[in-house]
Amino acid sequence: MTDTATPSPSIPARPDGQAVVVGGNRIPFAKAGGHYAGATSLDMLTTTIDGLVARFGLAGERLGEVRAGAVLNHSKDFNLAREAVLGSALDPTTPAVTLQRACATSLEAAWDVANKITLGQLDVAVAAGVDSTSDAPIVVGERLRKVLLKLNRAKTPMDRVRLLGQLRPADLAPVAPNVNEPRTGLSMGEHQALTNLAWGVTREGQDEVALASHRNLAAAWEDGLFDTLVTPYRGLTRDAALRPDTTAEALAGLRTVFGNDQSNPTMTAGNSTPLSDGAAAVLVASPAWAAANGHTPLARIVDAEAAAVDFVRGEEGLLMGGAYAVPRLLARQGLALEDIDLVEIHEAFAGVVVATLAAWASEEFAQQQLGLPALGTLDPARLNVAGSSLAAGHPFGATGARILATLATLLHRRRLADPSRERPFRGVISVCAAGGQAVAMLLEA
Amino acid sequence: MVTIPAPLRGVQRQIASTLTKALGLTEPVQLRRTDPDSVDVPLVAGPVLVVGDAAPGEGGGDGSGEVAGVVSTLRSWGCDVREWSPETGAPSEQRWGAVVVVLTGLTAPDQAAAPVLALGSVLRDLARCARVVVISRLPSDATRARVDGTDDASRRDDRAGDGEVSPAEAAARAGVEGLVRSLGKELRAGATANGIQLADGVDVLAPAAVGTLRFLLSARSAFVDGQLVPVTGDGEAPADWARPLAGKVAVVTGAARGIGAETVRVLVRDGALVLGVDVPAAGEALARTMNAVGGVALQLDITAPDAAERILEAIGRGPFRGRLDVLVHNAGILRDKLLANMTPAQWESVVAVNLAAQLAITAGLAEAAPGLVQVSLASTSGIAGNRGQTNYGFSKAGVIGATQAWAVLLGEGGGRANAVAPGFIETEMTASIPAVQREISRRVSSLGQGGKPVDVGEAVAFLASPQAGGINGQVLRVCGQNLVGR
Numbered sequence: 001m002t003d004t005a006t007p008s009p010s011i012p013a014r015p016d017g018q019a020v021v022v023g024g025n026r027i028p029f030a031k032a033g034g035h036y037a038g039a040t041s042l043d044m045l046t047t048t049i050d051g052l053v054a055r056f057g058l059a060g061e062r063l064g065e066v067r068a069g070a071v072l073n074h075s076k077d078f079n080l081a082r083e084a085v086l087g088s089a090l091d092p093t094t095p096a097v098t099l100q101r102a103c104a105t106s107l108e109a110a111w112d113v114a115n116k117i118t119l120g121q122l123d124v125a126v127a128a129g130v131d132s133t134s135d136a137p138i139v140v141g142e143r144l145r146k147v148l149l150k151l152n153r154a155k156t157p158m159d160r161v162r163l164l165g166q167l168r169p170a171d172l173a174p175v176a177p178n179v180n181e182p183r184t185g186l187s188m189g190e191h192q193a194l195t196n197l198a199w200g201v202t203r204e205g206q207d208e209v210a211l212a213s214h215r216n217l218a219a220a221w222e223d224g225l226f227d228t229l230v231t232p233y234r235g236l237t238r239d240a241a242l243r244p245d246t247t248a249e250a251l252a253g254l255r256t257v258f259g260n261d262q263s264n265p266t267m268t269a270g271n272s273t274p275l276s277d278g279a280a281a282v283l284v285a286s287p288a289w290a291a292a293n294g295h296t297p298l299a300r301i302v303d304a305e306a307a308a309v310d311f312v313r314g315e316e317g318l319l320m321g322g323a324y325a326v327p328r329l330l331a332r333q334g335l336a337l338e339d340i341d342l343v344e345i346h347e348a349f350a351g352v353v354v355a356t357l358a359a360w361a362s363e364e365f366a367q368q369q370l371g372l373p374a375l376g377t378l379d380p381a382r383l384n385v386a387g388s389s390l391a392a393g394h395p396f397g398a399t400g401a402r403i404l405a406t407l408a409t410l411l412h413r414r415r416l417a418d419p420s421r422e423r424p425f426r427g428v429i430s431v432c433a434a435g436g437q438a439v440a441m442l443l444e445a
Numbered sequence: 446m447v448t449i450p451a452p453l454r455g456v457q458r459q460i461a462s463t464l465t466k467a468l469g470l471t472e473p474v475q476l477r478r479t480d481p482d483s484v485d486v487p488l489v490a491g492p493v494l495v496v497g498d499a500a501p502g503e504g505g506g507d508g509s510g511e512v513a514g515v516v517s518t519l520r521s522w523g524c525d526v527r528e529w530s531p532e533t534g535a536p537s538e539q540r541w542g543a544v545v546v547v548l549t550g551l552t553a554p555d556q557a558a559a560p561v562l563a564l565g566s567v568l569r570d571l572a573r574c575a576r577v578v579v580i581s582r583l584p585s586d587a588t589r590a591r592v593d594g595t596d597d598a599s600r601r602d603d604r605a606g607d608g609e610v611s612p613a614e615a616a617a618r619a620g621v622e623g624l625v626r627s628l629g630k631e632l633r634a635g636a637t638a639n640g641i642q643l644a645d646g647v648d649v650l651a652p653a654a655v656g657t658l659r660f661l662l663s664a665r666s667a668f669v670d671g672q673l674v675p676v677t678g679d680g681e682a683p684a685d686w687a688r689p690l691a692g693k694v695a696v697v698t699g700a701a702r703g704i705g706a707e708t709v710r711v712l713v714r715d716g717a718l719v720l721g722v723d724v725p726a727a728g729e730a731l732a733r734t735m736n737a738v739g740g741v742a743l744q745l746d747i748t749a750p751d752a753a754e755r756i757l758e759a760i761g762r763g764p765f766r767g768r769l770d771v772l773v774h775n776a777g778i779l780r781d782k783l784l785a786n787m788t789p790a791q792w793e794s795v796v797a798v799n800l801a802a803q804l805a806i807t808a809g810l811a812e813a814a815p816g817l818v819q820v821s822l823a824s825t826s827g828i829a830g831n832r833g834q835t836n837y838g839f840s841k842a843g844v845i846g847a848t849q850a851w852a853v854l855l856g857e858g859g860g861r862a863n864a865v866a867p868g869f870i871e872t873e874m875t876a877s878i879p880a881v882q883r884e885i886s887r888r889v890s891s892l893g894q895g896g897k898p899v900d901v902g903e904a905v906a907f908l909a910s911p912q913a914g915g916i917n918g919q920v921l922r923v924c925g926q927n928l929v930g931r
Contacts (some may be wrong), residue, residue: 047729047732050732050733050736051728051729051732051742053732053736054731054732054733054735054736054740054741054742055732055741055742055743056741056763057735057739057740057741057763057764059735059736059737059738059739059740060739089736089737224749226725227725227744227745228744230725230728231728231729231732231744232725232726232727232728232729233729234729237725237726237728293763293764294761294762294763294764294765294766295762295763296762
């Protein structure tokens with residue numbers, strides 16, 4: 001392709017070395033047990049893809065790939081991405097892959113499809129993610145599970161009765177779902193409390209990040225930024241966690257929830273992300289596909305970098321991967337922090353943002369841990385300018401795609417406002433993830 | 446629609462039949478509607494009888510020649526056509542699917558008797574959901590002068606040659622209006638009576654004339670009854686009568702659900718590519734509607750100052766590639782309240798959405814697409830008024846005024862503006878009306894029932910089509926000949 005007038009998504013373009021974000025769609029993020037309590041991950045993901053399809057007139061089209069995942073995976077949701085495609089308005093011959101990299105799942109998905117597009121293997125794809133903490137899978141006790149499996153194989157009613165007779169009331173109690181780190185047994189919040197201690201992160205510093213998140217997200221909603229990025233779902237039209245009227249005093253008054261065994265706990269429900277339900281998707285394409293289909297790219301996906309840290313032996317904080325991934329990414333691209341117009345640091349906890357910024361600014365950290373010069377101090381006016389997870393909510397798998405679509409739109413707006421600026425408008429994303437991981441991505445418009 | 450709980454359905458039926466008897470109405474029949482997979486097949490419910498005004502009129506055209514033209518056009522559409530003649534009368538023992546009465550040659554009231562009585566002689570033999578269509582001439586040239594922005598001087602000169610319409614001729618022509626409206630109230634079993642009023646100079650075989658005839662004969666006009674459609678220009682015959690909007694780009698506001706969603710489906714069925722617009726809060730339904738037809742969804746509050754700009758931006762990309770042919774102003778809101786109790790917000794929001802936003806958007810779009818064809822949703826409330834709807838009535842009567850003004854302005858660029866005025870249509874909105882009141886509203890029409898959103902969509906799609914090119918500045922009611930208003 002693509003000199004012909006009729007675009008043919010089935011025949012990818014020859015490699016042209018670029019992948020662009022064409023647009024995005026998500027549903028408003030809900031609080032756990034709230035608006036989406038009765039919705040499955042599959043339904044949320046399907047609806048989110050359908051919203052994207054409607055926005056770009058892709059009904060009945062065959063895309064190169066849909067790559068999507070969730071963190072809290074039901075066994076019934078095996079092949080989640082493909083099932084979502086089959087339930088969507090896309091052509092059922094669109095292939096799909098289900099993947100998972102904890103909270104960086106959908107950013108990882110976008111990285112993957114961008115690479116395939118850059119290589120010319122695909123010309124258009126959807127990267128997406130979803131999570132429902134309301135509809136979290138319940139794990140049953142080992143004894144009950146084994147009996148149930150045997151029950152399934154039992155041939156006679158008597159066999160079944162005998163098997164059921166082996167069960168004790170205690171066996172019926174479900175194992176509470178949790179996202180604790182399997183190797184440390186600590187929750188993410190407890191891990192972050194340790195990191196906050198190590199980096200001297202204050203309550204004030206965290207509450208400041210939380211307040212800015214709510215204010216910026218509320219302003220972005222008022223500004224209509226999300227008219228082109230969000231499709232309502234089940235009657236919810238805005239992110240349910242957003243508190244436009246919250247104040248520093250209100251945040252300061254909250255009791256602490258993590259690190260309470262420390263002498264001076266700092267983490268509250270206000271500066272930690274709420275458990276959330278939601279889904280987000282991004283349309284990534286080659287510039288040729290975008291042109292052939294009449295779409296103006298929002299931003300180019302330039303590069304990405306993953307990092308992992310050894311949190312198990314306490315060498316580094318669980319959620320500090322972004323302190324490594326971003327400096328390495330910028331160093332590879334020969335860029336300094338002042339070359340970056342907008343920075344998105346996923347607010348898993350406000351402490352992650354504060355500690356990551358502190359690490360970027362630290363010469364000692366840069367030399368000892370990275371062997372690179374320090375990035376320096378980030379101007380807060382460039383950080384999470386349209387709010388982030390603290391205010392929007394954080395359905396694990398959906399967060400990367402949410403941030404990617406939002407940042408691409410923000411960069412595109414800046415480009416439209418200043419078309420003559422010679423150097424590109426650049427943005428960088430840092431998303432930390434369970435298991436001590438992180439993914440960073442660089443965009444430009 | 447709200448589903449009525451089973452125990453109440455009997456009660457509802459009882460209310461319905463009591464009202465039917467009290468009002469002297471008949472039980473409504475299920476109307477014949479178009480199968481989306483085979484549009485206009487069959488076009489009519491049985492054979493078509495064509496009745497002419499026989500003798501060539503003194504100042505009008507050759508009546509017999511026009512009848513022959515109508516007959517051959519109908520035959521070209523696959524209709525089984527029979528002709529009435531003064532000598533042989535009508536062929537007997539038929540269940541007529543339609544009767545077309547050509548009265549374009551009338552120059553005096555006494556000439557109407559023979560063809561009208563011929564029509565009367567076959568009314569007992571109409572098939573279910575039959576059509577009576579009377580083709581006549583506009584009583585005066587006034588409509589033409591008003592809506593034809595070009596104000597064609599040469600055409601006026603031609604008219605001068607024929608002389609002005611004489612009082613007798615005007616009387617005969619105007620008489621047809623009363624005939625059609627009264628006949629509509631006599632017909633039973635889903636049959637409708639409508640008229641086409643050709644301006645002088647518009648041939649009975651002009652695409653706009655036969656295009657309107659085809660619409661009124663078809664199942665697409667199921668809920669159009671007792672209406673007279675003035676045709677003042679020639680229009681264009683579509684390449685495919687079943688897909689007249691092929692390749693056209695249409696913008697529909699309020700597209701998420703109800704009449705808007707149904708209009709989107711009909712426009713797409715007729716070949717159009719559609720950009721559906723609705724408020725961000727309706728985004729989920731909008732996405733569903735647009736995905737079902739392969740259209741594009743634009744979440745936009747039409748009262749936003751940059752609404753026109755954002756519609757143009759959306760039209761500039763994706764499958765539309767900057768093309769814009771049709772604009773359907775469907776979005777509207779209700780804030781019913783007696784005027785004595787009305788808050789400023791209830792008045793202002795209705796006027797802002799139903800009227801001011803339309804004006805601003807058309808102004809913005811017409812600049813980019815001078816040949817824009819606009820269809821706006823008015824309402825019988827805007828024509829006849831409705832208690833508790835001073836705000837809504839103001840806005841919808843305003844839509845009619847805007848339509849007539851836009852007709853002139855858009856006409857200059859080759860475009861048009863028309864309105865559709867729905868009567869009682871079965872939607873989520875009307876389902877919320879109390880049962881007795883709702884039943885009365887349904888029954889006070891000649892068809893004795895409410896219409897469906899698709900009926901409005903069909904009328905919108907017809908007015909958007911090239912064959913409606915001769916219709917400009919008009920209001921087409923889709924009301925089953927509701928008893929209120931004209």
